[in-house]
Amino acid sequence: MVDEPSNSPDFSTEKLEAMQPQNLDEALAEVERVAVSPALELPLLAATSLVKNFGGIKAVDNASIEVAKGSITGLVGPNGAGKTTLFNLLSNFIRPDSGRVLFDGEPVHHLQPHIIARMGMVRTFQVARALSRLSVMENLLLAAQKQTGEKFWNTWLRNKEIATEEQQNREKAIAILESVGLAHMAYEYAGALSGGQRKLLEMGRALMTDPKLILLDEPAAGVNPTLINQICDRVQQWNRRGMTFLIIEHNMDVIMSLCDRVWVLAEGRNLAVGTPAEIQSNPEVLEAYLGQ
Amino acid sequence: MPDAVSLQNLLSPGYVVSLIIFTATYALFSLGLNLQWGFTGLLNFGHVAFMTVGAYTTVLLSLQGIPLWLATLIGAVLAALLGLALGATTLRLREDYLAILTIGASEVIRLIALNEEWLTRGALGVPITDQYLPLGALTRPTLPTRIGMVIWWTVLFALAAWQLWRWLRHSSDRPGKELSETRSIPIHKLVWGGVTALAGGVLYGIGAIAIIDYARYGYKVGLMLLLVTVLAFVYWRLEVAVNAPWGRVLKSIREDEEVARALGKNVFWYKLQSLMLGGAIAGVAGAFYAWNLTFINPDGFIPLITFQAWIIVVLGGSGNNAGTLLGAVIYWMYFTVTRFALPAIVPLDDARLGALRIMVIGLLLIILMMVRPQGILGKKEELTLGR
Numbered sequence: 151m152v153d154e155p156s157n158s159p160d161f162s163t164e165k166l167e168a169m170q171p172q173n174l175d176e177a178l179a180e181v182e183r184v185a186v187s188p189a190l191e192l193p194l195l196a197a198t199s200l201v202k203n204f205g206g207i208k209a210v211d212n213a214s215i216e217v218a219k220g221s222i223t224g225l226v227g228p229n230g231a232g233k234t235t236l237f238n239l240l241s242n243f244i245r246p247d248s249g250r251v252l253f254d255g256e257p258v259h260h261l262q263p264h265i266i267a268r269m270g271m272v273r274t275f276q277v278a279r280a281l282s283r284l285s286v287m288e289n290l291l292l293a294a295q296k297q298t299g300e301k302f303w304n305t306w307l308r309n310k311e312i313a314t315e316e317q318q319n320r321e322k323a324i325a326i327l328e329s330v331g332l333a334h335m336a337y338e339y340a341g342a343l344s345g346g347q348r349k350l351l352e353m354g355r356a357l358m359t360d361p362k363l364i365l366l367d368e369p370a371a372g373v374n375p376t377l378i379n380q381i382c383d384r385v386q387q388w389n390r391r392g393m394t395f396l397i398i399e400h401n402m403d404v405i406m407s408l409c410d411r412v413w414v415l416a417e418g419r420n421l422a423v424g425t426p427a428e429i430q431s432n433p434e435v436l437e438a439y440l441g442q
Numbered sequence: 443m444p445d446a447v448s449l450q451n452l453l454s455p456g457y458v459v460s461l462i463i464f465t466a467t468y469a470l471f472s473l474g475l476n477l478q479w480g481f482t483g484l485l486n487f488g489h490v491a492f493m494t495v496g497a498y499t500t501v502l503l504s505l506q507g508i509p510l511w512l513a514t515l516i517g518a519v520l521a522a523l524l525g526l527a528l529g530a531t532t533l534r535l536r537e538d539y540l541a542i543l544t545i546g547a548s549e550v551i552r553l554i555a556l557n558e559e560w561l562t563r564g565a566l567g568v569p570i571t572d573q574y575l576p577l578g579a580l581t582r583p584t585l586p587t588r589i590g591m592v593i594w595w596t597v598l599f600a601l602a603a604w605q606l607w608r609w610l611r612h613s614s615d616r617p618g619k620e621l622s623e624t625r626s627i628p629i630h631k632l633v634w635g636g637v638t639a640l641a642g643g644v645l646y647g648i649g650a651i652a653i654i655d656y657a658r659y660g661y662k663v664g665l666m667l668l669l670v671t672v673l674a675f676v677y678w679r680l681e682v683a684v685n686a687p688w689g690r691v692l693k694s695i696r697e698d699e700e701v702a703r704a705l706g707k708n709v710f711w712y713k714l715q716s717l718m719l720g721g722a723i724a725g726v727a728g729a730f731y732a733w734n735l736t737f738i739n740p741d742g743f744i745p746l747i748t749f750q751a752w753i754i755v756v757l758g759g760s761g762n763n764a765g766t767l768l769g770a771v772i773y774w775m776y777f778t779v780t781r782f783a784l785p786a787i788v789p790l791d792d793a794r795l796g797a798l799r800i801m802v803i804g805l806l807l808i809i810l811m812m813v814r815p816q817g818i819l820g821k822k823e824e825l826t827l828g829r
């Protein structure tokens with residue numbers, strides 16, 4: 151069998167015939183309802199009608215997304231569909247032209263990115279960003295939240311406390327490094343990591359913040375298949391412990407094996423939403439991927 | 443005979459005291475820049491502005507009868523506020539805006555000092571007379587006081603020697619790891635350690651002689667002791683802070699501020715803290731600068747001062763406080779030694795000699811940057827890393 155390009159999902163004609171009913175409109179209506187009048191069963195994240203134009207380019211054009219608490223949600227779409235931009239809007243790294251983002255029941259689209267991160271929504275970068283001249287360990291230690299030693303005055307007065315915290319964080323960091331397969335690199339410069347290892351570092355750093363929701367932008371890109379499987383296992387493990395994931399990924403195996411629900415974006419607009427199986431058998435999705 | 447005379451001058455306690463004061467003032471000044479650039483990655487090309495504010499505030503306020511220590515403190519606070527003003531307007535923009543604004547601000551402040559004659563007496567400058575210098579009263583300290591001073595002087599140098607010893611014996615083979623004892627000391631460490639120990643020993647000995655003979659050398663001996671104490675204190679607190687999680691946040695901003703932001707750090711606020719704290723340190727350096735000269739005028743605050751601090755920071759290795767201290771010592775040693783040695787070797791008039799010295803240091807810097815681009819104490823591995 152010939153390998154397909156990694157960014158087009160694996161559609162087979164059998165699946166196409168067993169077409170599932172479209173429930174995009176229903177889903178969008180639900181997001182709308184939730185965003186306007188928060189119900190009791192709140193989704194962890196609900197974003198409605200997000201718009202972002204870059205000059206003439208409509209990168210995100212009235213897109214909505216919802217992530218249920220405790221779920222692993224996927225976000226797919228062809229290159230340039232606006233997925234990364236949507237992440238930037240959710241985390242407010244880029245201000246949306248319009249639209250609302252509710253995180254954990256609170257509107258966050260007016261908050262600064264670092265405040266959103268502190269609330270428990272942490273994003274990773276598609277092009278992994280390592281803090282080169284810090285060690286891998288320091289990269290992780292930085293990510294720990296609410297550190298006493300991050301306040302200047304505390305470095306004068308509370309050194310004991312800082313040292314104990316630092317020790318605890320170190321232990322936690324080692325555990326995380328082991329699970330992303332970077333333990334042997336702990337005391338190397340992060341700048342010495344390979345591209346794939348940097349993606350793992352991104353993920354480790356995000357985990358270190360103890361987030362409620364992690365936004366992973368193509369975590370498997372450039373990572374070797376064995377490690378991808380290991381990471382999928384870990385994601386499920388962390389998910390069982392209560393962490394919610396929103397994952398952009400072109401690797402359909404990853405989406406199929408992990409996600410409860412998948413949102414499809416094309417040209418900045420919602421195209422479909424459903425279970426991975428439903429999405430793979432959706433003709434519109436097929437068209438968006440192949441018929442450009 | 444010029445050789446013997448000049449060597450005698452070079453090692454005379456009076457001269458060594460003023461050399462130590464100069465070096466320590468520049469070291470303090472450069473530590474502020476190292477915090478901003480070396481640790482936080484802020485391009486501050488107008489560092490002298492903070493020094494100007496610190497110096498003028500101290501002098502003008504003490505002329506109003508405000509005690510010198512309080513005037514210095516106010517000077518430091520005003521310098522920090524200048525950092526706040528510069529930072530608040532540009533730190534949210536791209537990094538080059540800060541560079542441009544700081545250059546501009548340092549010149550504007552110098553021109554204010556030059557033109558607002560009602561406040562600063564313009565080009566004439568402002569003298570601080572002895573009566574405002576609290577150390578002036580201390581021209582004849584009793585023997586026990588002097589012995590106490592020598593003991594304190596010894597303690598300061600012993601602490602420095604201990605630091606040097608730790609640096610020699612201990613190293614961390616990998617970044618971010620605890621220091622561990624090394625079996626063999628690398629050659630370059632032995633060379634630098636030896637030179638530093640030798641220079642430190644000479645400075646300590648002559649400084650101690652000057653303290654014993656306090657009455658002969660005047661209040662400058664007291665100023666030297668105070669300044670070295672302040673320098674040691676600032677160095678110590680900076681080392682603690684940059685090695686704490688606070689410093690890690692600064693370094694992460696230097697490396698990639700988007701990452702820091704994504705991990706919940708308030709990047710803007712940390713940059714502001716770095717700019718203000720570095721500014722306050724430079725303000726204190728300015729107070730000592732004025733105090734030492736007992737006279738300030740705008741000519742003392744030209745952009746060259748900023749670039750001397752840059753040379754010191756880069757020479758020692760950016761992001762390394764010990765390197766900054768060493769950089770200051772080497773920089774001033776160079777100027778002192780060439781000042782005495784060059785006339786003996788090169789038959790040129792003074793003006794040409796001055797130009798020659800600057801040329802030679804430029805050349806030496808170029809060579810250093812080719813051989814050891816990371817600076818004397820910088821880590822070579824860091825240069826080969828990808829972003």
Ligand SMILES: Nc1ncnc2c1ncn2[C@@H]1O[C@H](COP(=O)(O)OP(=O)(O)OP(=O)(O)O)[C@@H](O)[C@H]1O
Pocket residue numbers: 204207208209227228229230231232233234235236276
């Ligand atoms: N900062 C920007 N300035 C201008 N245009 C941008 C910017 N960021 C994204 N775009 C444009 O917006 C569109 C969506 O880009 P985005 O990166 O969100 O796509 P993506 O779905 O993540 O694609 P990929 O799968 O290739 O990562 C593209 O056409 C891109 O050129």
Ligand SMILES: [Mg+2]
Pocket residue numbers: 233234235276367
């Ligand atoms: Mg993308």
